[in-house]
Amino acid sequence: MELAREHKVRPTYYAAALDLKGKLCAVIGGGIVAERKLKGLLEGGADRVRLVSPEVTPGIAALADGGNIILEQRDYQESDLANVWLVFACTHDAMLNAAIALAANRRGIWCNVTDDAASGSFISPSVVRRGDLLLAVTASGASPSLSALIRTELERQYGPQYIERVERLRQLREYVYKTQKNERVRREVLRLAAEGTLMDDGAAGTLGLDEWYAVLLEITIGRQME
Ligand SMILES: C[C@@]1(CC(=O)O)C2=NC(=C\c3[nH]c(c(CCC(=O)O)c3CC(=O)O)Cc3[nH]c(c(CC(=O)O)c3CCC(=O)O)/C=C3\N/C(=C\2)[C@@H](CCC(=O)O)[C@]3(C)CC(=O)O)/[C@H]1CCC(=O)O
Ligand SMILES: NC(=O)c1ccc[n+]([C@@H]2O[C@H](COP(=O)([O-])OP(=O)(O)OC[C@H]3O[C@@H](n4cnc5c(N)ncnc54)[C@H](O)[C@@H]3O)[C@@H](O)[C@H]2O)c1
Structure with a gap:
């Protein structure tokens, strides 16, 4: 895995804003990272999310009561990608995340891989929302912490x-x-x-x-x- 990663060319990213309304999104994994990605999806207008994970955080469990989320508390299987438009691979199992990425890429599904960005097709920026104003920051994987700090500065500069x-x-x-x-x-x-x-x-x-x-x-x- 590590070898494959070292040989990958570092991507240059294109910025876009996606309309997720009516599109089935999937989150594989139920930890802290999955919870952050799930919140981002919901805040970004996703109204159909399939989350697959044997265990989930209390935060995910609470969000799953909301109605837009289909919670599957079990191990991932490839058929979970059926009809999916965009997927987050965020389990703690690097081999499994890589397998999800491979299956998603084969099917032409947008894919975010939280432990190996280059094997997916997109990364998540840090985001400030002020109604229709959407400010997104990314350091292209060089420093998620820098993105988060700049996000805090922007939150102050562009208030409610x-x-x-x-x-x-x-x-x-x-x-x-x-x-x-x-x-x-x-x-x-x-x-x-x-x-x-x-x-x-x-x-x-x-x-x-x-x-x-x-x-x-x-x-x-x-x-x-x-
Ligand atoms: C911006 C944000 C958005 C979000 O996730 O919603 C986001 N990461 C956030 C926080 C954060 N992530 C990590 C730390 C600990 C400090 C550190 O390691 O630096 C912190 C800081 C914290 O927690 O405050 C650890 C980490 N992150 C990645 C890896 C794997 C790797 O580098 O390969 C590891 C090591 C994991 C391990 O140790 O195993 C990878 C990615 N994280 C990205 C996005 C993408 C690049 C975006 C960019 O560079 O701008 C990318 C490439 C893929 C992706 O996830 O899309 C969100 C802040 C939200 C906010 O607060 O506003
Ligand atoms: N991109 C980022 O911002 C970022 C930040 C921190 C960590 N990470 C990486 O993200 C990954 C997850 O981190 P975390 O803190 O959420 O981990 P965690 O251990 O809290 O959660 C892992 C989740 O994976 C689930 N899981 C395990 N096997 C599974 C299976 N077969 N099918 C479905 N789900 C399964 C578990 O139930 C658990 O909910 C790690 O690989 C870590 O390196 C990424």
Whole structure:
């Protein structure tokens, strides 16, 4: 196993955000790592998760009461991958994790291998969620601790107020797309709105949508006439 690992080329990762709604996901293993991956799946919108493990943490047992999780308290078997879209291999058995990876890769299933990232097809970033704002950090396996520390910094920098801020930006964007047909003006208005939001500008937080739009439009047109 170790030999195979040393000979693997270190991957360069492509960042993506996955829509898991309606897709069957699987977690193999029921320890602390499995619990973290399971929570990540649920927070990320997964609504169908199969978890297979003879033993599970109390945290997993509590989450399994929620209804979206099919808990199978037994050893993994390859048929557990049937109809699965994405799988986490997180048992403490390296040979078993490698076998899950092999089976998943053969079937074209997205696969995360917690003890040997390169044998899977994706890794988990450290994540901050503020409504629609999703901040994800990864050090590509070089240092999960660094990712977690940067995540804490981001949590401080982008507080819970961003939930509402981003929701207002979405509403403004919908409004602007309906009312402004000039693409250049629209783009500049939306850029200014995002800038004001980041700078905690009063108009971004307090004005009604139509008033906020009017202010942004005035600045945009003023600038274009300069
Ligand atoms: C970010 C986070 C997301 C998550 O899991 O949700 C995550 N690991 C987290 C924490 C963490 N993991 C470990 C420690 C102990 C310190 C240390 O070893 O450094 C800590 C720190 C802690 O616990 O605070 C141990 C560890 N991790 C991996 C191995 C195996 C190996 O390196 O081969 C070992 C050795 C196991 C052993 O000893 O046997 C592998 C991976 N861990 C990854 C992700 C992927 C790379 C992401 C990246 O580099 O950015 C990758 C490659 C695959 C994957 O799991 O997807 C989450 C923080 C969440 C948060 O707090 O925000
Ligand atoms: N990627 C990461 O972030 C990270 C962090 C720490 C550890 N790890 C690695 O993750 C692995 C798991 O760590 P842990 O702390 O959760 O371990 P753990 O010992 O707490 O849990 C292992 C789980 O595997 C289950 N299991 C054992 N045999 C199984 C089988 N045949 N089928 C299904 N499930 C089976 C056990 O029931 C148990 O729930 C270890 O290999 C560790 O090296 C990864």
